[in-house]
Amino acid sequence: MTVVVFGHEKGGVGKTSLALNFTALAAEDGVDVVLLDTDRQQSAANWLGLRMNSPELRK
Numbered sequence: 001m002t003v004v005v006f007g008h009e010k011g012g013v014g015k016t017s018l019a020l021n022f023t024a025l026a027a028e029d030g031v032d033v034v035l036l037d038t039d040r041q042q043s044a045a046n047w048l049g050l051r052m053n054s055p056e057l058r059k
Helices: 015-028 043-052
Strands: none
Touching: 015 043
C-alpha cells in the first residue's frame, strides 16, 4: 500500500487541488484510491458532490 500526503502549514497553496487531480488521474488509470478530506471547508467532498451530479463530468 502506498500513502501519499499533500500537506503544508499555510492555507491556499493548492493542497486540495493537487490531491484531487492526483486522485482523479490515479482512479482513471485503474488504481484503487481513497481521498480523506479532513479540512473543515470540505472542499474535496464538495468537489466530489458536484462531479457526481454533473453528467458531463461523471466517470
